[in-house]
Amino acid sequence: MFSKFQNHIVSRFPFLAEKKLFLAVSGGLDSMVLLHLLHKLPYQIAVLHCNFQLRSLESFGDQEFIQNYCIQNNIPIFTTQFDTEAFAQDYKLSIQVAARELRYSWFYELLEEKNFDYLLTAHHADDNLETFIINLSRGSGLEGLIGIPEQNDKIIRPLLPFSREEILKFAEENKIEWREDSSNASTKYLRNKIRHDLVPVLKEINVNFLDTLQKTQSYLRETKEMVEDASIMIYQQVAKEVGEDIHFDLNKLKKLPNYKSYLYQWLNEFGFSAWNDIYDLVESQSGKQVFAHEFRLLKNRETLILSPISEISEKDEFEIHENDTEVNFPLKMTLCNVGHTTFGSNRTIFVDAEKIQFPLVLRKWKEGDVFCPFGMSGKSKKVSKLFKDEKLSLLEKEKTWILCSDNQIIWVVGIRQDERFKINNTTNKILKIELQ
Structure with a gap:
């Protein structure tokens, strides 16, 4: 297995040669074999171990076992402890999901903090089979049936081609010690039930079941690539x-x-x-x-x-003060005094600066808002009726902002100015407001 593993990791992951690698090590058979293999190869490695405190003294025994192994073999190690049950209860998660959330969050934190490049885990072919069956039983699409990926961002799984049987045989031949997790014997978890009750039957039916599954998943991956290509082509049309x-x-x-x-x-x-x-x-x-x-x-x-979904509440209001020349949030607008007007538009308005009162308020529109649309000689109109006339969608309505002076609407921004603030022959000071 050593030669096979060496050839596999060199051919599939040649970029790891000069990188700093974390190994996720639980102390069980799979992770101890992975640690043994990589320790014998010229890679720069360090161990990460999570103590989830789910098995009382047994959990602390795992931690001590791994720490002693790393000290004896001069391998750097980082450990942490989680109150997994409390976390699961607080966030209403299953224990397994909670443990996964905790460990991967910590893994990524340490990758950045310690400036390591990748994390290697000991998932193998039997794990892949169990995951396939779990996803199949839940009605998964292609994504859930193509198998555990060899690489997912900074997570790499170099043992995926190897069966649990191969790993066990290698451990026994090389006298590698490991810790047995007592919870693995229980069938109260779905994965364990599949492992103990279903997988042996599948392997009895077909002794090469793992190889057959790998071929099937290879075909499924090719199918997924075709689907993605077709999806992109149709997306561009629709x-x-x-x-x-x-x-x-x-x-x-x-x-x-x-x-x-x-x-x-x-x-x-x-x-x-x-x-x-x-x-x-x-x-x-x-x-x-x-x-x-x-x-x-x-x-x-x-x-x-x-x-x-916008994070801005309808209650949010933003003030614009007299000396402000630009607004950058929640909209980008400019304000400036000008000596004359140019052609106005829905995105640019000119108002009589002596008719407005600062601070101006920029807010979302509200049901019941009324204004006097520019060009309608002071006749009032509900903003909601304006939206209906303009055939705005619900999203467009929700994204519409109102510019107000002393609770009077100056501008339904980007749509219509208010008649009451327009310039005329008596205007002495003109303010130009432009939506960028």
Whole structure:
């Protein structure tokens, strides 16, 4: 196995030769074999060990075992301890998910703090099989069936081609000591149940099951690449990026024979999970929405609009003082006194500076807002009616700002100026306000 491992890591990860590597070591069979292998090769390594305090004295025994091994072999080691049960309870997570969140957060923290390049873990072929079955049982798409990736950002898994049987045989032949995790014998966890009850049956049916799975996953990865290529091509035909938003043309989308698959491919990375609601949105009435944690999808006539959820509350107000010449947040605007006017537009207005009172207030529009639209001789109109006339989508309405003077609207920003603040023959001082 040593030669096979050496050839594998040199051919698949040649860039590791001059890098500083962390090894995640639990003290179990797999991680101790990985540590043994890399210690014998000319790599610069250090060990990371997490004590999750889930097995009382046994957890501290693991930590002591690894610390002693590293001292004896002159290997740098970093350890930490977590109150995993309390963390899981506080954040309403399963113990396994909590442990994963804690360890990977710490791993990435140390990679940056200690200026190391990569973290190596001891996931192997049997882990990959178990993960495949778990994802299959949960109704996963291609992403969950192609297997544990050999590399994911700074995480590298060099033992993936090796079976648990190969690793055990190597450990016994080389008299490598390891610690047995007593919780691995319990079948109360899904992964352990699959490991003890299902995997042996699969291997009994086909002794080469792991090799067969690797071939299948290779085909699935090729299929995924084809899907991604097709997805990019169709995206360019259907989608249009407008600022931070993405607009999907429903007339074009619905002509595709498998438009639901494309929607999944495009929206999955934004954290959506209510896929049936998203698919129903295509035929829903205008104004319906589906939310993810940081994004939302809005049906607006014959368009689906993907938009980030704004962190600015409707209650937020921003003051503009008399000496301010520019505003950089939440909008970019410039203000300056001018001697004459040029052609105005929705993005540029000219107001009688003697009619306004500082500080001006920039705020989101509110239901019930009324103003006097420029050119309508002082007739009042609800801002909501203006939005309806302009056929603004819900997102466009929510992104609209109002510029006010003493609670009177000067400008529905970017859309219409108020008649009451326009310049006339008696104006002595002109203020130009421009949306950048």
